Amino acid sequence: xxxxxxxxxxxxDLSRRYGVRRYGFHGTSHRYVSRxxxxxxxxxxxxxxxxxxHLGNGASACAVAAGRSVETSMGLTPLEGLVMGTRTGDxxxxxxxxxxxxxxxxxxxxxxxxxxRGGLRGLCGDNDMRAVTGRAHVGDExxxxxxDVYCHRIRKYVGAYHAVLxxxxxxxxxxxxxxxxxxxxxxxxxxxxxxxxTVDPVRNDADGERVISADGAPVAVCVVPTDxxxxxxxxxxxxxxxx
Numbered sequence: 150x151x152x153x154x155x156x157x158x159x160x161x162d163l164s165r166r167y168g169v170r171r172y173g174f175h176g177t178s179h180r181y182v183s184r185x186x187x188x189x190x191x192x193x194x195x196x197x198x199x200x201x202x203h204l205g206n207g208a209s210a211c212a213v214a215a216g217r218s219v220e221t222s223m224g225l226t227p228l229e230g231l232v233m234g235t236r237t238g239d240x241x242x243x244x245x246x247x248x249x250x251x252x253x254x255x256x257x258x259x260x261x262x263x264x265x266r267g268g269l270r271g272l273c274g275d276n277d278m279r280a281v282t283g284r285a286h287v288g289d290e291x292x293x294x295x296x297d298v299y300c301h302r303i304r305k306y307v308g309a310y311h312a313v314l315x316x317x318x319x320x321x322x323x324x325x326x327x328x329x330x331x332x333x334x335x336x337x338x339x340x341x342x343x344x345x346x347t348v349d350p351v352r353n354d355a356d357g358e359r360v361i362s363a364d365g366a367p368v369a370v371c372v373v374p375t376d377x378x379x380x381x382x383x384x385x386x387x388x389x390x391x392x
Contacts, residue, residue, distance in 0.1 A: 150173065150218055150220060150221065154171065154220045154313075155170050155172075157170060157171065170225065171224040173218065173221035173222075173223045173224070174209060175203045175207070175221075176211075176218065177377045178201075178380070179211040181375060181377065182201050182203070182323045182373050183199050183201055183211075183213040183321070185358070186201075186321045186369075186371050186373055187199075189358060189360065189371060190319060190371075192318075194213075194216040196215070197215070197318045198212075198213070198214050198215070198315070198316050198318050198319075199213045199319040199321060200311070200314070200317065200320045201213060202303060202307075202322050202323065202327050203323050203324045203375065204231070204303075204323070204333065205234075205324035205327070206234035206235070206325070207233050208222075208230070208231040208233045208234075208238075208326070209221060209230055209231060210222040210303070210310060212313050214314055219313060219314070222238075228263055228264065230306070231299075231303060232299045233267075233268040233269070234268050234269055234277075235264065235267060235270045235276050237263050237268060238267075238268065248262075269281055269295050272291065272294060272295035273289070273291040273294070273295040274291070275292070275295075278325075278330055281295055281299075282296060296332075296333075296336065299333070300333060300337040300339075303337040304337055304338065304341065307337070307338070307346070308341070317345070317346075317368050318368065318369065319370075319371060320346060320369070322334055322372050322373075323372070323374065328372055331353045335348050335350070338370065345367030345368045346362075346368045347366055347368075348361055349362060349363045357374075358371075
């Protein structure tokens with residue numbers, strides 16, 4: 150990523166000494182999916198500006214310009230960014246100080262809270278999106294809030310990454326939730342029509358690798374299954390000069 154995207158506004162000497170910067174994760178998936186998206190659209194990856202939404206139990210967004218990541222939602226660790234199954238995602242750092250001073254929690258306990266008792270599980274007790282959407286469908290208030298928070302965070306990142314890229318050609322959902330939850334895809338992108346981002350309900354409810362936006366939409370919204378194992382094998386073959 151460019152330095153402006155990778156750098157935290159922290160004391161520079163301290164950051165350099167201890168390697169504090171935004172690294173990001175899911176890179177293998179984002180690389181593979183951005184290239185598969187280009188192939189699906191009959192374009193080269195160098196032509197496209199793409200947002201990839203890797204939504205599984207862990208989740209991250211990535212802005213890809215001409216095949217290179219220019220921004221991603223995870224940071225020093227996989228804890229930053231989108232709401233996840235059990236991880237909080239973005240959180241005011243001062244929440245940690247508050248919990249130390251007011252709740253008397255130790256750093257290890259707080260880390261466990263953020264990693265294992267946050268996200269969807271922290272909000273409603275379930276970290277399986279199928280259970281959350283099922284409960285929300287029958288009016289469970291905790292599940293409705295969890296789904297709203299989850300989708301709101303995605304929508305916020307999509308808008309921000311659209312601004313970072315300047316021009317957006319494609320937006321692709323991948324991983325367990327991204328590939329299989331029509332509810333999440335529709336709700337996360339609701340209201341983004343002014344940005345050229347729309348979802349066709351019939352295409353959204355289908356299966357497999359596909360475009361789910363309407364024909365002629367300014368931004369192609371896609372679903373592309375990730376295949377990190379194949380991506381690793383392909384890159385290994387390249388490194389060994391086998392292709």
